[in-house]
Amino acid sequence: MRSPKSNLKPMCSIRSTCPYCGVGCGVLLGPDGQGGLDVRGDQDHPANFGRLCSKGSALGETVSLEGRLLAPQIDGFETDWDTALDLVARKFSDTISEHGPDSVAFYVSGQLLTEDYYVANKLMKGYIGSANIDTNSRLCMASTVAGHKRAFGTDTVPGTYEDLDEADVIVLTGSNLAWCHPVLYQRILATRKKRPEQKLIVIDPRRTASCDLADLHLPLALGSDVALFNGLLAEIDKRGLIDHAFAENVTGLDEAIAAAKADDLSVTGLSDDLLKTFYDLWCGAEKVVTIFSQGVNQSSSGTDKVNSITNCHLATGRIGRAGQGPFSVTGQPNAMGGREVGGLANMLACHLDIENADHRNAVKTFWSAPEMPEKPGLKAVDMFRAVGEGKIKALWILHTNPAVSMPDADRVREAIAGCDFVVVSDITGATDTARLAHVLLPATAWGEKSGTVTNSDRLMSRQRPALPVPGQARGDWEQLAEVARRMGFKDGFDYEAPAEIFREYAALSGIAGGFGKDFDISGLKDLTDTQYDTLAPTRWPVSDGKKGGRFFADGKFYTPDGKGRMLPVAWKPPAAKTEPRYPFRLNTGRIRDQWHTMTRTARSPRLSAHLGEPFLELHPEDAKAKGIGPTSLVEVKTPNGTAILRAMITDRIARGEVFAPMHWTGENAPAARIDALVAPVTDPVSGQPESKGSVAFIALFEAAWYGFAISQTPVKATSDYWALAKTYAGYRVEMAGKETPEDWVEEARILFGLPEADVQTMLDPAKGTARIALHQDGALKAALFISRSPVAVMRDYLSNLPGDAAPMVLSGKSPADQPDPGPTLCSCFNVGVNTILDAIETRGLMTVDAIGEALQAGTNCGSCRSEIAALIKGAEGKDAAE
């Protein structure tokens, strides 16, 4: 087993790339030889110049082998690779010969490396002969892909990160950059320090952490972006700001403006003052970058939202020049690479089109492929529907957890469970999806595997191995190639190393370049193994004629007529209508320190300390109307499912809207699987689900009892509500239930699996309180605190106790000389909210820098700086009110 801790100070010498968000930060890895890993920011990497966020900084805490899948499994029993691979190949081959190629499917991920993706796509499209390969990027980037293709004729981000340094105005719309692309947000803050005249505008129905340091926040009504950007386009026209010279290269100008003028701005709910300030800022500076993300993409009008943004940039010629352009930030580390390599069901590799016969034939010839589908395959939501209907009979899921992250997740879970044959490749078997697999294949994880990823600004970087491959784990590409060979496709999949795959891919892109496509990296097709191993971050295109740089400023687009396109778009409300039964709109998204379905970040105590429990943000008036208090649990219901979440009452959200994070799963909070509530409606153009616009009913969850527990080992409770989080000493659990157990001591023994432990109790059945501590071998193993109302104990103090002798644990409080630091805000230095508030109040520290100097908080990765600023603002507000 790897030991996570080591006293040796390793040398950070291996260059790699962070496996989380699409910023694509360079990291330097220092293996300690015992499985531990030191992780630093790479000063030389152009994406981050040495900076890392809280998640990147905590990577070392996520690489231990605890919970890793280390051998293939069939029906839950360990087996060897040959048996597992033979079975997979046979089942896929048999299904195809019996029911045709469209009866099988791959569901893959924007976190696969480019080489993995290439092999998966080649196998499904070229050799199986079906286009039934889709990816979680359908839930993520599909609307941007479709919007880019409509406007530019190609799926290409025009600019680079340097544009953020150059811009005079940066607009973040539908992007909580401070939490989701923290290093880019820090980059903007650093620029604003040097150039305070740079303006930052945030467009988001919620007042997010990204707003805390912004100049302007437009809290638009959820889903009203098209109306807002149409308003802007009409204003651009009114102010005479159309760039007519550039517009020579664009079609659809008049139609788009007419549609913009006809749209109804009132649906945004924004005041004339706010709108005017926005227009003045946007129109007043030429150098404007509009960054957009899931608030735009994850919508039933996502593609129109994207084009309402590209319209404004095309109309003003503000595109592809320094500091100017629409900028879709990618979510996953290789979301962009997956788009390039043709991971979506409606694309071929290298930006070639599946429906174009010349493209198809060229790829077929290049691959010496026996088959080639002529039409797009099933997109994610339709794919899982087909699985549920029994039309897809063999399914291989790689590097994604759809039983949690797909909309209507309970149905998706049922569909997977009911499928004839399911293969899951993952690094752990403990996921909602992996638990449903017939065959589980152990994948090498980040830190062990080798390949390339492309980030948001088209920079291809290498992920390099720094740790030994544990157990029998194998790379995703190896698994795919092995199965392909066993299906009889020996020649097409005779790869021995990722470098070979990369060279083939680069050569294919040259063919795409020959068709006039922009994605051309043929300049890399002859890399030697050593050159591949040492490849520095490289921006595409890379060919004889083209190198890196920006796109479209020259007015050249990739549409059939070579012109850019403005599109007439009109606002449409979210697909689900609110009604008396479902009066709220459910918005969903991310928190700062968790990554998606938490299989890696939840292993880090540091990251689990920031927001340790699933929650529902709701407005104080809505909470009051429903009798919901600050520590209440809330039941949320939609036509698709139900969840129980902790109330987070805040005026950062509008009345009538609620927000919940997407992260919690059956593994750590089964009542909080938020996608169980999300309706599976999609954008008609992109097929991307509307993950942010379901309708919901909320009510107080009236529990008979509430519990808080600490434990040295993980626990799985059975109560109506429970949520587990990692701590330095073990785990902490929040619980609640409708039925009160008769014997809490017995209950505690079962919960913690400690039948023999010494038990210390404080029980008051009349009051409904119970406090139980379980010691074994002189050390505290676990403790349980039960009450009829939410338990009031010092959670952060208690969480550090397991493992020690803790005779006073039942008091639930720290000794008087140890103040409770409160929930962690700064994960890097473990500084709690209470500590920061105390410094503000008693020491009068009223700037983020002063807090940093005194407490170190916010001085490493900087991810918490906007939240510290918010605490200071709150204290200022309090002062002003007093």
Ligand SMILES: Nc1nc2c(c(=O)[nH]1)N[C@H]1C(S)=C(S)[C@@H](COP(=O)(O)OP(=O)(O)OC[C@H]3O[C@@H](n4cnc5c(=O)[nH]c(N)nc54)[C@H](O)[C@@H]3O)O[C@H]1N2
């Ligand atoms: N910490 C963390 N970082 C991540 C990830 C993670 O899991 N955790 N995941 C990565 C991935 S894959 C992705 S795709 C990105 C996502 O990055 P973001 O898109 O920034 O993240 P989200 O929180 O999903 O959504 C952003 C915001 O959209 C707002 N929004 C909702 N509806 C609307 C609307 O109608 N209009 C507008 N304008 N805004 C709206 C939400 O209130 C939310 O604040 O993050 C990446 N980075």
Ligand SMILES: Nc1nc2c(c(=O)[nH]1)N[C@H]1C(S)=C(S)[C@@H](COP(=O)(O)OP(=O)(O)OC[C@H]3O[C@@H](n4cnc5c(=O)[nH]c(N)nc54)[C@H](O)[C@@H]3O)O[C@H]1N2
């Ligand atoms: N309600 C709601 N739902 C959403 C969203 C939202 O905003 N709201 N956002 C959507 C978006 S943008 C995204 S990107 C998706 C993300 O959703 P998912 O892709 O489902 O989430 P992850 O947790 O990233 O899943 C990655 C899986 O791969 C495994 N894994 C890790 N490393 C490896 C490896 O090297 N190889 C293999 N084979 N497996 C590995 C992990 O253990 C994990 O099980 O969620 C989508 N769902």
Ligand code: SF4
């Ligand atoms: S911003 Fe954070 S999560 Fe994203 S790549 Fe950089 S270090 Fe990783």
Ligand SMILES: [Mo]
């Ligand atoms: Mo994403």
